[in-house]
Amino acid sequence: MDSFSQHTVISCHDLSIGYQNKKKVAVIASAVGFSITQGTLVALVGSNGIGKSTLLKSLTAMLPPLSGSLQIDAKEITAYSSLELSSKLSVVLTEAPASKNLTVLELVSLGRQPHTNWMGKLTQNDKDIIQQALEDTDLASLKNKNCFELSDGQLQRVYIARALAQDTPLIILDEPTTHLDLYHRAAIVKLLKKLTVEKNKTILFSTHEIDLAIQISDKMLVMTPQKIAFDSPCNLIEQGAFDVLFPNEIVVFDKKTGRFSVT
C-alpha cells in the first residue's frame, strides 16, 4: 500500500475560512495549511464552537474559502462542478436525512446517483458496488428494513455505506460518533480505520472522542483559537497540542496515558 500512499488528496495552503456576506466578513480560521495523503485516517478535534463544522463545510465545498488555496486531487475546489466533485468526495453529515421512510438498500443506492443516468437506473456494476458497501458496513442482513426502524448506531453505518456506494477516494464525516455509546463509537471509528487500510480510502472525520482518536487515527487536526495543528497523534502529544485544547481549570491532559482527566 505504501506506493499508493504518497498521493496527496487534500492540500491547503494559507487558507482562510469563514462566512461572508455583503456587509461583513467573519473569519473563523486563517493561515490554515496541511496536506493529507491517500489512505490516511484523519481525526479533527477541537472544543465546541471552535469552527470544526466551518472547516468541514469549506472542505466539502458547501462554503467557499475566503482566501488561499484549497485543493482536492491537485485541483482547486472552486474549479470543480458539483457533479465532478461528487466523484471525488462523499460526505456523512450530522443532519438526519429528510425522509427516513427509505429502506436501507434504497438509501445506500442513492449514493450511486452521480454515476447513473437521468432515471437513476442501476447497472450490474452499480449493484455490485452497493452490495459491497453493505457488506463492508455489515448491513447486508438489514438491507430491506426501513431506516426509521434502525438504531442510531445502525443508521450511522447506513450513512457510511451510502458514502461508500458513491465510490469516492475521499470521505468526510461530521461527528459520526455523536449520540452513540462507547461500544458503538469505537465500532464506527474502527470501521473507518478498516476502510482506510483495506480500501485505501482517505477519511477525515470530526469528533469529540479525543481519546479514541488518539488511539486509532493516523493523523490529527487539532483546532485551537490560535492555530490548527496537523500531525500524528504521538507527535501532537509531544508538542503539547492537547494541553491547550481546553481551558485548564476543569480538565487536564495526561501525556502518559493520552487521556483527559477531571481536576
Place this chain on the structure above:
Amino acid sequence: MMLQKTYIRFFILLSVLLVVLVCVNISLGSVDIPTLEVFDSIVGSSSKSSWQYIITNYRIPKAITAIIAGGGLAISGLLMQTLFRNPLAGPFVLGLSSGASLGVAILILGAGAISGIFGAFLLGPWSLVIASALGSFLVLLAVLAVTLKVRDTMAILIIGLMFGSLTGALVAVLSYFSDAEQLQQYIFWSFGSLGNQTWQGISILSLCFFVGLLLSIYSAKSLNALLLGENYAKSMGLKIKKNMLLLILATSILAGGITAFVGPIAFIGLAVPHLTRQFIKTSNHFVLIPAVALSGAILMLVCDTIAQLPGTVYTLPINAITSLIGAPVVIWLLVRKRKLIF
C-alpha cells in the same frame, strides 16, 4: 431502484379500479340512464339523443376532469412534500390554491374594470390558466424564498397559512370594488366544480397535466436525492437551484392549471400521497409519481360520484366532499402512525 414485481401488481390493481370507477361515475347522475344505454351512448348508438348528449357532453368531460384534477393535485402534493421536507405540505396548505385564487380574482374582478371586447378576451380559458398558474407560482416562489431563510418545517406551514390569509384579504378588497355579476362569477368558481367543462377547456387542462407530469418524472431522480436533504443532494452532484426551480414550475403548472378550471380543491394534494404510501412501501419517486397520480384520480372519481348524490337531482360542491373525506383520513393517519412520514 427498479420497478419490481410487487409494484407491477399494485399498478394493475389501481388501473382496473380506475376503469371500474370511470364506468360507475359515468353511469350515475341526476338523470337516470340505464347502464347498457350508457355504453351505447359512448359508441354513439343510443336510442335517446338526450341521453347521448348528457353522456358525451356532460358526464365524460366531467370524468376526464376528475381524473386529471385528482391525479395532478396528488402529484403536486407529493412534489411539495419532498421539496419542503414536510409531510403536511400540499397545494392548499402552502397557499398555492390561494395564490391561484388571487390570480383568478384579479382576472375576473379586474376584467370588469376593462369592459367591452378586451374584457371578454381576458376571460378566455387560456388567460384563466395563466393567471392562476402565475398566482400559485409567485406564492410558491415566495414560500420557497422564506424557507431558504427560515429552516424550520413548522415555520413553512405558518408562512403558507399567512400567504393564504394575505391573498384572501386581497381578494376581499377586490370584491368590495367589483359589481355583483363579476362577484357571482368569482364565487361560483371558488366553490369548485368538475362539471361544465368545454372540450377546449379539457384539452388545455390535459396539456397542463402532461407538462406537469413530464417535468415531475424528469425531476424524479433529483426528488429521490432531496429525500436525504439539500446538502446530501448537493454532495451527490445535484444542481439544487435549477432543480428546485423545475420542481416549483411543475407544481404551479399542475396546481395552478387545475385550480383555474375546477376551483380550489382541498385535501387531495395533502392526503393522497400519504394514503398511497400506506400501500406502496417505497420512497422512490419513479414509482410514487405514477402511483400517486392513479390514486388521486381514483379518489377524485369517488368524491365526484358521492357529490352527485346518485338517484337525486342534487349535486353537492366537490370541495365539501374532498374535505369530508380528506380531513378524517389525515387525522386517522396521524393518530394511527403517530407521525406522518414521507
